[in-house]
Every structure is written in C-alpha cells, then in structure tokens.
Amino acid sequence: MVHTPHASSRHDASGRVKAVLGPTNTGKTHLAIERLCAHSSGMIGFPLRLLAREVYDRVRHIKGENSVALITGEERIEPKQARYLLCTAEAMPMMDRSMAFVAIDEAQLGADRERGHVFTDRLLHARGREETMILGSSTLEPMVKALVPEAEIVTRPRFSTLTHAGAKKLSRIPPRSAIVAFSTEQVYAIAEMLRRFRGGAAVVMGALSPQTRNAQVELYQSGEVDYLVATDAIGMGLNLDVEHVAFAGLSKFDGQRHRRLTTSEMAQIAGRAGRHQKDGSFGTLAGSGGHDSEFEPEEIYAIEEHRFPPLTRLFWREPEPRFDSLTTLIADLETPPMLPELAPAPQAIDLAVLKRLAEESPIAETVRGAAQVERFWEACRLPDFRQQGVETHSRFVARLWQDLRVGELGADFVASQIAQLDRTGGDIDTLQGRIAAIRSWAYIAQRPDWVLARDEMAARARAVEARLSDALHGKLTERFINRRTAVLMKKLGPDSGLLSVRLEDEEVLVEGEHIGSLRGFAFKVDPGARLSDRKLLLAAAEKHLAALLQSRADALADAIHADSAEITLEDGVLAWDGERIATLEAGRTLLAPTLVPDRTLDAIPGPARKALVAALEAWLEKVLAPLEPLQKLDEASRAEDAGPDLRALLITLVERGGMTSREQCGVDQLDKQRRTMLAKLGVRVGALDLFVPAMLRPRPIALWRQLSRVAGKSAPGGPPEADMPPALPATAHGRLPGYRNLGKQLIRLDMAEKLLREAHEARGDSGSRKEARARDFKLDPARAVSMGLTTASYARLLRLGGFQPVMPRALAEGVQGPPAPVRWRWRPPRREAQPERKTAAPQNSAFAALADMVR
Numbered sequence: 001m002v003h004t005p006h007a008s009s010r011h012d013a014s015g016r017v018k019a020v021l022g023p024t025n026t027g028k029t030h031l032a033i034e035r036l037c038a039h040s041s042g043m044i045g046f047p048l049r050l051l052a053r054e055v056y057d058r059v060r061h062i063k064g065e066n067s068v069a070l071i072t073g074e075e076r077i078e079p080k081q082a083r084y085l086l087c088t089a090e091a092m093p094m095m096d097r098s099m100a101f102v103a104i105d106e107a108q109l110g111a112d113r114e115r116g117h118v119f120t121d122r123l124l125h126a127r128g129r130e131e132t133m134i135l136g137s138s139t140l141e142p143m144v145k146a147l148v149p150e151a152e153i154v155t156r157p158r159f160s161t162l163t164h165a166g167a168k169k170l171s172r173i174p175p176r177s178a179i180v181a182f183s184t185e186q187v188y189a190i191a192e193m194l195r196r197f198r199g200g201a202a203v204v205m206g207a208l209s210p211q212t213r214n215a216q217v218e219l220y221q222s223g224e225v226d227y228l229v230a231t232d233a234i235g236m237g238l239n240l241d242v243e244h245v246a247f248a249g250l251s252k253f254d255g256q257r258h259r260r261l262t263t264s265e266m267a268q269i270a271g272r273a274g275r276h277q278k279d280g281s282f283g284t285l286a287g288s289g290g291h292d293s294e295f296e297p298e299e300i301y302a303i304e305e306h307r308f309p310p311l312t313r314l315f316w317r318e319p320e321p322r323f324d325s326l327t328t329l330i331a332d333l334e335t336p337p338m339l340p341e342l343a344p345a346p347q348a349i350d351l352a353v354l355k356r357l358a359e360e361s362p363i364a365e366t367v368r369g370a371a372q373v374e375r376f377w378e379a380c381r382l383p384d385f386r387q388q389g390v391e392t393h394s395r396f397v398a399r400l401w402q403d404l405r406v407g408e409l410g411a412d413f414v415a416s417q418i419a420q421l422d423r424t425g426g427d428i429d430t431l432q433g434r435i436a437a438i439r440s441w442a443y444i445a446q447r448p449d450w451v452l453a454r455d456e457m458a459a460r461a462r463a464v465e466a467r468l469s470d471a472l473h474g475k476l477t478e479r480f481i482n483r484r485t486a487v488l489m490k491k492l493g494p495d496s497g498l499l500s501v502r503l504e505d506e507e508v509l510v511e512g513e514h515i516g517s518l519r520g521f522a523f524k525v526d527p528g529a530r531l532s533d534r535k536l537l538l539a540a541a542e543k544h545l546a547a548l549l550q551s552r553a554d555a556l557a558d559a560i561h562a563d564s565a566e567i568t569l570e571d572g573v574l575a576w577d578g579e580r581i582a583t584l585e586a587g588r589t590l591l592a593p594t595l596v597p598d599r600t601l602d603a604i605p606g607p608a609r610k611a612l613v614a615a616l617e618a619w620l621e622k623v624l625a626p627l628e629p630l631q632k633l634d635e636a637s638r639a640e641d642a643g644p645d646l647r648a649l650l651i652t653l654v655e656r657g658g659m660t661s662r663e664q665c666g667v668d669q670l671d672k673q674r675r676t677m678l679a680k681l682g683v684r685v686g687a688l689d690l691f692v693p694a695m696l697r698p699r700p701i702a703l704w705r706q707l708s709r710v711a712g713k714s715a716p717g718g719p720p721e722a723d724m725p726p727a728l729p730a731t732a733h734g735r736l737p738g739y740r741n742l743g744k745q746l747i748r749l750d751m752a753e754k755l756l757r758e759a760h761e762a763r764g765d766s767g768s769r770k771e772a773r774a775r776d777f778k779l780d781p782a783r784a785v786s787m788g789l790t791t792a793s794y795a796r797l798l799r800l801g802g803f804q805p806v807m808p809r810a811l812a813e814g815v816q817g818p819p820a821p822v823r824w825r826w827r828p829p830r831r832e833a834q835p836e837r838k839t840a841a842p843q844n845s846a847f848a849a850l851a852d853m854v855r
Contacts, residue, residue, distance in 0.1 A: 024271030116315030200481030520579025
C-alpha cells in the first residue's frame with residue numbers, strides 16, 4: 001500500500017520534538033551530542049560518512065567502545081551491546097530500533113535534488129521515545145512548522161561575526177585561509193601557485209575518501225601549511241581553524257546546468273571562517289577571470305546578517321513502496337506527495353538504474369515475486385561512487401544481479417575484485433578512481449545477505465581503501481606541498497647565504513646565535529630567537545641545513561654498514577638518536593613489512609636520502625634474520641606440492657609464531673610425504689603441540705609479536721626478554737607464546753614434550769598396545785621438579801598427554817609405614833577412557849592433594 005506522507009512518526013513515540021535551527025558555528029551538533037549522551041540510548045543521522053565517523057570517535061571516548069556503533073553504507077562497527085548509533089542519514093535503522101533519543105543533522109538537505117527525499121523522510125518519521133532533535137538552517141523553519149507542528153523551535157545565534165573583506169589577489173590572501181573553487185582543474189591550479197610562493201596547501205575535494213580528506217585537513221590544522229584549497233565539499237562537516245574564506249568563483253555546475261550559488265550555499269561555505277568566539281571574514285579571489293566573481297551587495301548583507309529566503313518545499317519520494325512487481329514499484333516511487341509543502345523528488349540515480357534495467361527483458365524476467373523485487377531494488381540502490389552515470393552504473397548493477405538473484409556473491413569473486421584494486425601506483429586521478437571503486441565494494445561487502453564471508457571481505461575492502469588513501473595523500477602532498485620546516489619557507493633575506501652556520505652537538509648556530517636544534521633528522525626552531533633577526537637567521541639555516549642533514553645521513557649509512565649504528569626497533573618504529581626515522585607498515589605478508597621513512601628524512605638531499613633508506617632496509621633484513629624459520633614455512637606454504645592441508649597448517653604456524661596446538665590443526669590428516677616435508681622444515685610434531693624449536697627464544701618471539709601488531713593481528717603477551725625458563729607462573733590471561741597452560745603454571749613447549757617422552761620411555765614399548773595400556777608403571781618426578789613444576793602441574797601435563805594416575809591403596813588400620821607411590825597407566829587420548837579407580841590415597845601422604853585434584 002502506498003504510504004501517505006504526513007507529520008507523524010512510524011513509531012508511536014510520545015517524546016518531545018525540538019528543532020534547533022541557525023547558521024554555521026552555533027554549536028547545534030555539539031548540543032545534539034550532549035543530549036545523546038544524556039539518554040539511555042540514542043541515534044544521530046548525519047549527511048556525511050566523515051562527520052558520522054568524527055562524532056563516533058567522540059562518543060566512543062565518553063560511553064566506551066562496546067556501547068557505541070558506527071553505521072554507514074561502507075562501514076559498520078556494531079557491538080552487540082551498542083546503545084548509541086552514529087549513522088549516515090541513508091543508513092539509519094528506522095524500523096527495527098527503538099531509541100530514547102533521535103536526531104537528524106542538516107535537515108535542510110531535504111531540498112537537495114539527489115538526496116533530499118531521504119532527509120525529508122527522516123524529518124517526518126525519525127522519532128525518539130523521549131526526545132527528538134531536528135538540526136538545520138533557519139531556512140527550514142517554515143517547513144518544520146508545516147510538517148512537524150508539534151515541534152518546539154529554538155533559534156541559536158552564531159558564536160562569531162562573519163565580515164566581508166572584498167577581493168584579494170592570491171599573493172595577498174592571509175595565512176590560515178581557505179580558497180574555494182568549483183572544479184578539480186581550478187583547485188589544482190591554485191594549489192600549484194600556492195606551492196611556489198607560499199610553500200604549499202592542503203587539498204580537499206568531495207571525490208577524496210574520508211581518510212585522505214582527514215589526512216589533508218590535518219596538514220592544515222597542524223600548521224604544516226597555512227592554506228587550504230577546496231571545492232564546496234568544505235561547506236559541510238569540516239570544523240577548521242579558518243580565519244578567511246576566499247571564493248575563486250560564485251557559480252558551479254549542479255549536474256544539470258551551470259548556475260550561480262544561492263545565498264544559503266554561499267553562507268554555508270563562508271561560514272567555515274571563524275570558529276567559536278573567533279571572528280572570520282570572506283571575500284573573493286581577484287584575477288580569477290570569472291564574470292560573476294564579485295558578491296552583490298544584497299548577498300553580502302544576507303551572509304553577514306544570516307538572512308536567507310526560507311524553504312517553501314522539500315523533496316519527497318515514497319519511502320515504503322510496494323514490491324508486487326517492478327511496474328508497481330516504479331509507479332509507487334513516482335507517486336506525487338499529498339501535501340503542498342512536499343515536491344516530487346527529481347529522478348535519483350537509483351530510480352534511473354531501476355527503470356533502465358526494467359526495460360531489458362532478460363533482466364526483468366528474472367525478477368519475480370515480492371522478495372525478488374525488493375532484493376533487486378536494493379541492488380539498484382547501490383550508490384554510484386564512481387560518478388560514471390546511469391548507463392555505466394546500470395551495467396555494474398546488472399552484473400551483480402546475476403549472482404544476487406540466486407544467492408550470495410562468492411567470497412572468491414569479491415576477493416578477486418578487491419585484489420584488482422589493491423594497487424597504489426599511478427597518478428592522483430587514477431588513485432581517486434580506485435578509491436571510488438573500492439568504496440562500491442566496501443558498500444557491497446557490508447550487506448549481510450549479499451556476500452559470503454562478509455566480515456572478512458568488508459575488512460579487506462577497508463584495508464585496501466586505507467592503503468589507497470595513504471597513497472593518494474602522499475601524491476597530493478608530494479605535488480602541492482614543499483616539505484620543509486614551516487619557518488624556513490619564509491621569504492629569504494638578500495644576504496642570508498653569507499652568514500655562517502655550524503652545528504655544535506645538536507645545537508644549530510647562525511652567526512653564533514642559537515636558532516634551533518637538530519636531533520636525528522628533525523630540525524626544531526628555538527622560539528627564543530631574536531624576532532628582529534629571525535627571518536634572516538632562518539633563511540641562512542635553510543641554505544645550510546641540507547648539507548648538515550646530508551652529512552648526518554651519510555654517517556648513519558656508514559655506521560649501518562659497519563654494524564655500529566645504534567638504531568632501535570620498538571612497536572614497529574625505527575628510532576635513532578632518540579628520534580623516529582622510519583616506521584613499519586603492513587606489507588604483502590606478515591613477515592615482509594614495508595619500511596616507510598619518516599617525513600623528517602624528506603629534507604635530506606635526494607641521493608643521500610636514497611642511500612640511507614637502502615641502508616635502513618638492509619639493517620631491517622638483518623634484524624629480522626631470527627625469523628628465518630618462519631620465512632621457510634611461509635615460502636613452503638606457496639609451493640605447488642604442499643597441498644591444501646599442509647598449506648593451511650603452514651599458514652597457521654606462521655601467523656602463530658611457529659607454534660600451535662595439535663588439536664584440530666590437521667597434522668594427523670597429512671600423508672607420509674607431507675609429514676616428511678614438515679619435519680624437513682624444522683617443525684617438531686609433539687604429543688600436544690607443533691612448534692619450531694628455533695622460535696622458542698625471546699628475540700624471535702618479540703620480533704614476531706611486533707610484526708603481528710604491524711599487520712593488525714593480535715598476539716599474546718610475550719615472555720621475559722632475557723630468558724625463557726622451563727616453567728612460569730600462569731599469567732592473568734593464561735597465554736604466553738611458547739608456553740602451554742597447566743592451570744597455575746605454564747611450561748615451555750619443548751620441555752612439555754621432553755617430560756611426556758620420558759613418561760613413554762618409562763612405561764616401555766614392548767608388548768602389544770593392549771598390554772601397554774594395562775601395565776602400571778612408576779614415574780620419577782625429579783626432572784619435573786628441577787624444572788620448577790609443582791606436583792599438580794606435572795600431573796595435569798601427564799593427563800593431557802594421555803596418562804592416568806592409579807592411586808595406591810590406603811594402609812590398613814593400625815599398619816605403619818611409608819605410603820605406596822602413585823603409579824601411572826597410559827591411555828591413548830583418542831580412545832574412550834576407562835572409569836577411574838576410586839581407591840583413596842592415605843590421608844597423610846604427599847599425594848593426598850593430588851588424589852583430590854584427580855577426582
């Protein structure tokens with residue numbers, strides 16, 4: 001049945017509704033977060049994945065990781081106990097969650113041509129049991145009054161003043177400014193010019209992934225660059241320390257036509273200037289060549305006074321269409337609204353794809369029944385992250401439907417598609433295209449009924465997006481930023497090269513004046529240098545700093561080759577002279593991490609830097625030499641003759657540091673040939689565990705744990721760095737690499753196998769298997785005692801190995817003498833054990849406690 005739009009909620013929520021309206025920098029989102037945390041549960045819908053992630057991190061620090069969920073199209077972090085949901089508007093779970101508090105941010109986007117119908121639906125129907133909050137621009141007030149008459153409207157003033165500053169040339173734009181352009185080409189051109197005479201700029205565009213956008217924004221926020229060049233993507237969701245916003249133009253192409261910005265759009269962008277109580281300014285970029293690059297007086301007045309034409313209609317589309325057939329579905333989605341305040345939503349990409357594929361008989365004939373129609377509609381709603389248009393995007397959806405109509409996408413297919421995009425080479429545009437493509441697969445992998453091995457595929461897609469984002473950030477930084485210390489990029493003095501510069505210990509002196517320190521390869525300016533001479537002194541330091549850094553780099557490279565360099569590796573960080581010089585990042589395999597030079601090495605002249613990096617890579621290879629036994633296992637796992645069972649076992653051993661429990665590891669299913677291969681690789685197959693003896697040492701285990709953390713894998717706590725004694729007290733979590741848990745004690749794996757082997761030798765190998773099982777024998781606990789094992793721990797180890805205690809009979813009443821020793825009987829662990837004897841140990845014997853433990 002077609003849903004009729006009205007102002008009531010789908011839920012019978014009786015909570016109060018409040019609309020908090022106002023311009024940018026009024027603290028609306030901050031207020032919503034405070035109200036969310038004040039309730040027992042809550043949910044906020046945001047317009048951007050980036051903004052949802054930012055607020056998720058804030059709420060997680062307040063409420064705890066297990067109480068907060070992040071739900072977007074491409075990412076789901078949803079603990080079972082989550083009571084607070086931070087979502088994109090499209091991903092809000094409307095029907096199956098009852099929340100005490102619900103908020104929708106930037107609700108005025110109900111007037112957006114592509115996504116407006118989603119925000120309108122949330123405005124009409126998203127309700128909390130106790131409180132609902134609608135956040136948006138003041139232009140939304142008439143719509144709230146008409147569509148949500150029960151809402152209390154609160155208008156908040158802007159914290160700071162926004163002032164028009166006129167037109168300025170690019171060379172006159174003040175520091176801490178954002179320059180806004182409306183095409184990729186113009187963004188690149190402005191950033192290139194800023195690089196030449198201002199040292200560079202951060203770049204923010206809507207096509208960037210959230211991770212890349214955050215990394216670029218951090219360059220600006222940290223002060224590494226003083227300028228930000230952006231498209232109108234800066235207008236929403238980014239809280240920046242911007243003092244001035246300069247418009248390179250005042251018109252844009254909106255997908256249908258080239259038009260001038262509305263005053264509301266101008267204000268949304270200009271409002272990024274000035275945060276909290278700090279005032280901001282806005283203006284235009286002189287000489288940009290645009291015929292409409294000047295603000296009209298009425299536009300300036302509207303922006304400064306925050307007075308904009310109110311919204312008269314919001315876009316609406318049937319949110320609950322019928323799925324009887326494709327024809328019915330399309331008809332419902334094109335049904336006009338019943339209220340005068342609502343307008344039919346323009347045809348969005350999802351509806352365009354649906355209609356395009358419905359016209360193809362081979363596809364339409366496969367969509368039969370309500371369940372299939374609904375599943376097909378969900379496939380058509382896959383966002384066009386690649387912005388390739390209806391025709392190309394519909395081909396992509398049609399290919400997915402071939403598999404989705406009969407079940408789920410195979411993990412191998414999804415993995416191969418993700419792997420094809422896992423390439424970090426190419427220019428900026430190529431990397432942006434791959435990021436857009438991997439976002440499509442991240443969205444697909446999040447669907448619970450679309451992909452086999454959903455969690456694994458989603459994790460792979462997120463990892464590839466992270467690597468591509470890092471590569472894109474590097475390319476943008478390399479192209480648009482001149483990486484030198486910010487102060488040293490200032491204008492050079494005319495005679496700065498004539499001044500003397502020298503290095504004493506770690507102190508940099510210019511004409512005897514202390515200007516900063518050079519520790520490792522990081523130059524730090526002394527804030528106490530005389531202000532009158534600061535520019536001249538810094539300019540001189542810049543001219544000579546490259547030579548100082550080159551000398552240091554050459555000396556360190558020589559020391560590395562001579563095995564005398566004092567470099568440390570801790571938690572994946574290479575440090576020298578107390579400063580980080582490189583970090584390890586996940587590589588193709590756990591044992592082959594990627595060495596990433598620290599950005600402080602960028603100031604070293606090219607050839608010297610290249611030689612130093614090569615020396616560091618050689619040093620790392622030598623440091624990781626104790627892991628050679630694992631390297632052999634890793635290489636053997638890729639051999640053609642390994643077979644699937646042995647390959648799986650070898651991969652498990654590598655990931656677990658060369659040791660794993662024998663139970664369920666599959667070693668017993670290996671044939672003789674592959675067991676021989678396993679032995680040649682140095683793997684010892686024990687009664688309880690498989691392990692590589694060479695890995696039972698502190699250094700190899702410590703290295704393996706570091707590489708596991710670098711690769712994002714969990715590793716148990718490590719043993720003492722200096723020694724690995726045969727036995728240790730049990731830890732709180734009961735696990736240490738190289739040890740087996742015996743309750744209150746841990747025993748090293750090779751020592752455990754030695755004790756079990758001695759037990760087998762004591763029982764003797766003569767006679768039949770049946771006789772061996774029936775024969776009782778004594779064990780000398782001397783070796784176990786010498787290792788530091790208690791009687792209970794030794795007994796537990798024997799029981800794990802298949803040995804059962806036979807307790808001695810108690811002495812007859814009145815009989816004196818020493819108690820008889822405990823005897824043992826071997827029972828193979830894979831056979832059903834016989835009932836234990838109930839004979840009690842003498843009350844005062846040394847084995848009384850053991851008997852109680854056995855029973």
